[in-house]
Amino acid sequence: xxxxxxxxxxxxxxxxxxxxxxxxxxxxxxxxxxxxxxxxxxxxxxxxxxxxxxxxxxxxxxxxxxxxxxxxxxxxxxxxxxxxxxxxxxxxxxxxxxxxxxxxxxxxxxxxxxxxxxxxxxxxxxxxxxxxxxxxxxxxxxxxxxxxxxxxxxxxxxxxxxxxxxxxxxxxxxxxxxxxxxxxxxxxxxxxxxxxxxxxxxxxxxxxxxxxxxxxxxxxxxxxxxxxxxxxxxxxxxxxxxxxxxxxxx
Numbered sequence: 001x002x003x004x005x006x007x008x009x010x011x012x013x014x015x016x017x018x019x020x021x022x023x024x025x026x027x028x029x030x031x032x033x034x035x036x037x038x039x040x041x042x043x044x045x046x047x048x049x050x051x052x053x054x055x056x057x058x059x060x061x062x063x064x065x066x067x068x069x070x071x072x073x074x075x076x077x078x079x080x081x082x083x084x085x086x087x088x089x090x091x092x093x094x095x096x097x098x099x100x101x102x103x104x105x106x107x108x109x110x111x112x113x114x115x116x117x118x119x120x121x122x123x124x125x126x127x128x129x130x131x132x133x134x135x136x137x138x139x140x141x142x143x144x145x146x147x148x149x150x151x152x153x154x155x156x157x158x159x160x161x162x163x164x165x166x167x168x169x170x171x172x173x174x175x176x177x178x179x180x181x182x183x184x185x186x187x188x189x190x191x192x193x194x195x196x197x198x199x200x201x202x203x204x205x206x207x208x209x210x211x212x213x214x215x216x217x218x219x220x221x222x223x224x225x226x227x228x229x230x231x232x233x234x235x236x237x238x239x240x241x242x243x244x245x246x247x248x249x250x
Contacts, residue, residue, distance in 0.1 A: 012183040016135065019176050024168045032162035040107035043215045044223035055226040056104040060097045062233035067094025070240045077243075081137035085129035086243060088143060092122030093236050100229070113158050120150030120169050126239075127173040134184040174198055187249055193242035197235045204231035 048054040070090025074083060095118035103115035124146040131139040153165035177198050181191060207214055207227040214224035 013135065016176070016179065016183060019179050020172060023172060023175070024165075027164040027168055030164065032160070033164050033167065034161040035109050035112070035157070035163060037109070040109075040112070042104075042107065042223060042225050043212045044220075044226060052106070053104050055222060056229070057101050059226045059229035060100040060104070062097075062230060063093050063100070063236070064097035066233050066236045066240065067091065067097065070094075070236070070243075073240060073243060080133075081140045082129045082132040085125050085132055085140060085143050086239075087125075088147065089122050089125030089129065089239070090236070092118045092120075092125055093233075094118075096122065109158065113154055116154045116157075116166065117151055120154050120166065121147055122236075123169055123173050124150040127176075130173065130177065130180045133186050133188065134180045174201060188246040189249060190242050190246040193238050193245075197238040197242075200231050200235035200238060204228045204235060207231060 042053060042056055044053065044055055046054055051057055067090045070093060071087065074087040074090060077083070096115070099114040099116075099118045103111040105111075125143070128140065128143040128146055131142060149165075150169045153169045157163040157166045177194060181194065205228070207224040209224070211224035214222065214227055
């Protein structure tokens with residue numbers, strides 16, 4: 001398969017469009033998904049140095065570090081149409097640090113919005129980068145519309161108590177990533193680090209789901225949600241390493 005994205009619409013493009021839109025259509029067939037208030041009840045509620053939920057709060061500083069490094073790299077290496085998408089992704093990662101600190105300081109539906117808005121920006125940045133690098137560089141023009149969709153999904157979820165659109169925004173770039181890599185060829189090397197990022201994020205979501213179990217397993221030192229933050233930041237760092245190391249394919 002050619003390393004250059006195809007200019008003509010083919011069955012591969014049709015499959016990708018289906019994979020992107022069918023999950024959204026399926027979600028919209030279900031009843032609205034309200035935010036479960038039990039989500040805010042994290043097991044590690046320890047206070048240290050006057051900071052409530054200390055480890056869940058301070059572990060978010062890893063996002064600020066990775067995001068800042070990513071922004072600095074993107075600002076120094078503006079050579080590809082996908083540059084803006086990667087810059088938006090790492091900007092979102094940096095802002096997650098502030099939004100998630102605010103949320104974990106006082107967990108509620110209201111503060112959760114400020115955690116999810118920068119997350120949605122990052123996810124849509126990633127989706128745009130994948131579309132641009134694997135399908136066609138002209139798809140970089142989708143960046144602003146997709147970011148608007150991402151932010152809108154969070155606001156819609158909050159005001160209308162329906163997370164269906166946000167679920168799509170959060171998971172569709174990650175679920176379709178293997179299909180991008182299978183159906184199309186990237187112009188760059190080191191694409192395996194994309195899969196590493198996907199694996200690390202999957203582990204992060206697993207740690208989040210087993211918040212209590214991880215807390216007990218570590219002797220009530222570190223909770224699953226804290227581990228989730230660390231693994232998710234490592235996932236973003238894997239993307240940064242990919243950008244730093246990759247070269248255009250000959």
